[in-house]
Amino acid sequence: MSPKNVIFKKMAKDKSVGVYMAKRDFVDRVDSVDPVGKLSSYSLCQLKQPAFVQLSCTFRYGRDDMDVMGIAFRREIYMAIRQVYPPMQDREQSTHTKMQGKLLRKLGDNAFPFFFEFPDNLPCSVGLQPGPKDSGKQCVVEFEVKAFSAESQEAKVRKRSTVHLMIRKLQYAPENSGTAPSGKTTREFVMSDKPLHLEASLDKEIYYHGEPINVCVDVTNSSNKNVKNIIVSVDQVATVVLYSNDSYVRAVALEESGDAVAAGASLKKVYTLTPLLICNRERRGIAVDGKLKHEDTNLASSSIVKEGVLKEVLGILVSYRVMVKLIIGGSVGVELPLTLMHPKPDLGTNIFISRCGHECMCLLHFSEAFKASLHSPKVTNP
Template identity: 30%
Template structure:
C-alpha cells in the first residue's frame, strides 16, 4: 500500500498563508484534503474540521462515499495484541453520506471556506469533489498521547481523533482498506486566561521530638506557562525549630490521570535540581532563593504524555483539565506542579509543598487569524497517524486568488497538486512530484 501526505501552502493576493494536508487512498480512487489537523477548543464556539474529498467519478457509479469523525481510545500496547484481541475503543461521533447526497445541493448548510472553494474549483477535474465539515462538541476530550519508558513503535495510548472516508455499497458494511483513507486530527484545549494572582502555597510543620516549626513557602512567577518555557519560582524558608535544613530539592512533575481506570495514574519528573547553596539553614535563620526549571523530555520510568514519540523529538503534552460537568470516561487528564522539599537533619522526615501551574501550547494560545498570517518557511516535520504509519510530508506551493471570479471561466484545471498564478493573474497548474512512503 502506497500512502503519502502532502502539505501545500495556499496564499491569496494578500499573502495570507494557509496549509492543506493531503492523503490518498491505496487504490488512488479517493483523495482527502484537510485544512487543519489541529483544532482548538476555546469554549466560545465548537471547533470545526473542514476539508474536501475527491473521488473517482467512474468508481462512484457503483459505490457510495461516506465520511466519519472517529474517536479512538487506546488503553493497551499495540504490540501485545494477539489472536484478534484489540486494546482500543472506536467511537463514531459523526457520519455523512457525501455521494449520492441525501439532501439537495441547494439546501442551506454551513458556509464553505475560501480554501474549500479553491480546491473544488481547481481540482474538480480530477473527480467528484465534495466539501465536508465536522463540528466537534466543545465537551469532547482533548487529544493526549501516552508513551512508555521502554522503546515502543506502535500506536500511542490515549485519546485521538480521525477523519475517515471510504467507498462501499452500504454504510453498515466493513470498509475495505484499499478503498478508504484516514487522517489523524489533534484536538487541543485552550485554557481560559489567568486573571488571578500568581499561585503560591505555604506549609508550617512542627516536629514531634523538637520544638518550633519550619515555614516553607513557594510562589510562582505566573500561573500559565508556554511549553518548553522555564518555570520561575521563589522559595522562602524560615527555620524556627532546632533542626537544620541541609538541602533543597525542587522538581517539576507531570501527573497523568486516565479517567477510565482507577489505577491509571502516573507521575513523571520532567525537571529537577538539588542544591545546598545557602545551606545549612540553622535555627532562627531565613533563606530566600529563586529557581528556574526548564521541563524537558528525558529519562522517565512511567508512562508520559507527549505530543509525539520520544524518538521523533516529541514535546511534553500541554495541560488537560476538565470540569466535573464535562467529565468524560475517554479523557486523559494532564497536570503539572512544582514540588519543593527540604531535607533536614535528624529523624522525622522533611518538609514539602506543591504548587500547580498550567502548561499551554504556543500555537494553541494564538488566535487563528494571527496564526494564519504567519507564513511557514518550511514544511512541518512528518507526522505519525494513530495506526503507527508515518506519513511523508512533501511541500508544494499553491497560489489562488481570494475573489471568487479571479480564475478564468474557460480555464480547465489539470490533474495535479500545484496551482499557481501566471503573469496575467490567471490560474495555471504546474507539475509537482510527490515522494511516497514504502508499501505497507
C-alpha cells in the same frame, strides 16, 4: 512561497478517494470546538458504490497486534459518519468556506462540501510516552478522518479504496490568568521549642512550554533541627480516567540544590526550572501532546475541562504542580499547582481561516490534471 500556503493530502491506493486538508489541528476553546469542514470529489467512472467519510476518536491502551481472548486493547469514544456520494443535499445550497469555494471551482461538478462538528465532551489528543525498548503506541487518545467507498456504512471496506489521516484536538492557554500560586507550612518538633516555617510562591499561574518557572522559597528555621537539603521539582500528574483512574506522577524538572539551613538560620532564594520533553525523552509514562507523522511534540498541556462534562470519558487528564521539599531526616513540603500550555496563536494571520474563524478541511479526488492546475497553495504529503 509562504509556508502557510500548504494543503495536506492523502490518497487511496486506487485513486478513487483522497483527503486534502488546510489544517490538521483543531482548537478546543472549552465552550466550543472548531468544526471540521470538508470538500469531497470522486472519480465517478471509478466509484461505482457510495462513498463515506468518518470522524473518530479512539482511546488505545495497547498495540494493535495485542489481542487477549478476542478483546482488542482499544475503545471507540466517538464516531460520526457522513455519506458524501451520492450527495445528500444540493451542493449549491450548502455553506462554503473561502477555501472550499476555490477548490469547488477547480474540481467542477464532482465536488461535494460538508462539515463535521466535534462534541464539546471529547478529550484532547494526548498519549503516554513508551519506553526506549517498547514498540508501537502504548496508551494514547487519537483522532482520525477516514474516507472510504463501500456498499454501505456497515459493509466490509477495501483497503485500496480507503484513506486514513490523523488530526489533533488541542487546547491553548486561556487569556486571563488567575492569582499566582503560593503556599506555606509550619512544622513543630517534639524536642524543639520553636517551629520550622516554609513558604513558597510562583510569579504567575500560567506558563508556556519552554518557559522557565521561577520558584521563590523562603525558609525560617527557628527549630533546633538542621535542614540538610532543599529539593524543588515540577511534577506532571497524568490520570488515565477512561478505564482505570490510575495516576502517574513524574518529575519532569528537578533541582536538588544541596542548600542547607542550620538551626536558627533562614534562607530566601529563587530556583529556576524549565520542564522540557528533550530532558525526558527516554522515560516511560511521560504524557505528551498528540503527535502527527514526521513531527515532534512536547510535554502534554494541562487539561482544561468544561464544567458538567463527565471526566470518565476524557481519556487522559494532565495537570502540573511544583513541589518544594525540605529534607530533615523526614521531609517538609509545599505543593503549588500551575498551568502549562501553548499560547494562543494569532489566527488572524492564517489565510485559511474563514470570517467565522473555522479552519477548512477538504476531501478531494486526485487526478494529474488537478495536480497540475493546483499551483497555489503548495501541496505536501503528511
